[in-house]
Amino acid sequence: MTTLVIGGGVVGMSVAYGLLKQGIRVTVIDGSDTDARASRGNFGLVWIQGKGAKAPHYAAWSRSSAKLWQGFAQDLKEVTGIDISFSQIGGVEYFTDADELQQDAADLQGLRDHFKGDYPFEVLEHSRLKQLVPEIGPKVVGGIHSPMDGHVNPLLLLRALSAAVQQMGGRLQTGAKVTDITGADRAYTVTLETGERLEGEALVLAAGLGSADYGADLGFEAPVRPQQGQVLITEKLPFFLKYPSGRIRQVNEGGVQIGASKAETGADTTDLPTLQELARYAVDVFPLLEHVQLVRSWAALRVMSPDGLPIYQRSAKYAGAHFVTCHSGITLAAAHAGLLPDWIQDRNTAPDLSLFSESRFNV
Template sequence: MGTDYVIIGGGVVGLSVAWGLLKRGHTVTVLDGDDGSFRASRGNFGLVWVQSKGMKQPRYAQWSQTSAAAWADYAAELQDATGHDLGLEQRGGYDLHFSEETLQETVDQYEVLKAKLGGDYPYEVLGHNALRKEEPHIGPKVVGAILHHQDGHANPLRLLLALADDVRRMGGRVLTGKTVTDVSKPDGFRVTCADGTIVEGGKVVLSAGLGAMQLGPKLGFRAPIRPQRGQVLITEKLPKIINRPSLIARQVDEGGIQIGATNEEVGLDDSVTQTGLSGLAAEAIAAYPILGRAQLVRSWGALRVLSPDGLPIYQQSAEMPGAYLVTCHSGITLSAAHARLLPDWLDGTAAAPDLEVFSEARFS
């Protein structure tokens, strides 16, 4: 028996969509890849982040803001249902700067975006002294920071676990170790996996991250996405050192400091390098000198999913109507929007968000 939706991809993006569809009474099957799959959900930085997004496309800034605003209720609902505390903190986040020139350039860009958003872009500039009052361990090389009040962070592994648990609790069918090799549409959709498993459904959502590079064209999508490697360092558990997250470092709810991440165009290579890790460590120590005494406990490399312009792609297939591509770089930030709002777009209701600027038409 088929389900209303078949979700290809069981990471944060796919499970967020599945969760939202189940909340609306749909039946859902989620097909998750094997352990050898590239998994951004397990290697990301865990930020719920608005700052700097949408500099060239204000709609992306708005979409990120909408999701960030929905995160608190979303996290609370998941915790109530599963008992998993997602470690969400939304008390703002920093863009740290080591020169007055880059700080001013960024402020100028933010003012342009703020005007396009009708003033809805709550940030303030902190000079070194003001920043030091907020972050006593900040280093002397940091000249200042932009504090954006819509930013925050969460525990991405607990988010993934809570979504998987709640999807199953609500009756969702989650099949793991399934590599999809083909999708056909003789009547409804027929999804074939490498191990011979066949799943049928009324609609299909392709949210397989980098897996869409191969599978997307079979469904009629351009799927012009690429991998970008991000290396990350983790320290031992420490007393409270960092009060708010930044793109350089954040202190996770369990006490460790997460340092990252690199931005490397190296294809499908998720290994770590001495050069990459040394650069991360040097920048983190420049920002927070106290970290020079911290012990490192692990590191990893993970692959981001990027479109040519860095924006999400939301597209229904013209060749196979009822098949949808949902892919983005910011799966954690956008998780709440994907769960709360994307089902209306997939169902084609009057409440569907306007996602036209994120279609593949922009790559024509």
């Protein structure tokens, strides 16, 4: 039995890797370089604090992924020899606005109450935060430290997944744009731009923004929209930033990454006012960044569902077709590799993902 995975971004590749680990035959079909590819333009966070503030089931799902991340990174290294620079010593969110700090702290307290105390974080006012992170500037009013957070090099993650999938016998077809999918129960035929046809008994639609084109054929709504994020990166600096934050982190190669903005547009181009705003915030938090060189900026498109939460949907039209999407594919990569394959195969060990189905959009 072959499972066709449409989309070779981090979501499709994590799922493919997980299926291969369970002995399933997999073919991943990935489109062209002109496609939007969030997996190549993201911020690299395995981020938990604040996630699912209004949706505790999402907070719990994200945390279950974060708990699997260490083993996932280790596994990838054993299979491929690639160290993806994963670190999970915790993260710090920095605030220059006291009201914002208070609001975020209240959201986290709500989650802590929901999880009956099992939701570790600490709110630090300026002087205590300065003991932890001496480089912060005077405009920082405080921060929130959470031991649940981490970060990774997302491009190395994608490279490792791609190597792992192939080493484990998966077929990875790149530059292979799908132009048609025909389905029947446990019988799928995918036609590529080249005219080539691929067949499988099961199918996972994980084509990011491209999923919208094929949802209806397979019985999904696939209501995804693009949300733009812009990112800046500095020249390589001596390592000083121990803790990643949601908006600033020092990557394993030394550059400081700043971002990511949020704009409801499908344009994947940067603009100066947005980049200036990102840079201003970074200098407010870390004044030492004021005179460093910026070497690169880019924009990429997030894959957003109407409520920003993942969608895991089995097709009501055909047996064996699944739709998978999320806007935190790095954070959720370990769960997608470790937990989702059971759900795809409808095993009784599968996590209950019913709250993430598309039916939530139709109430």
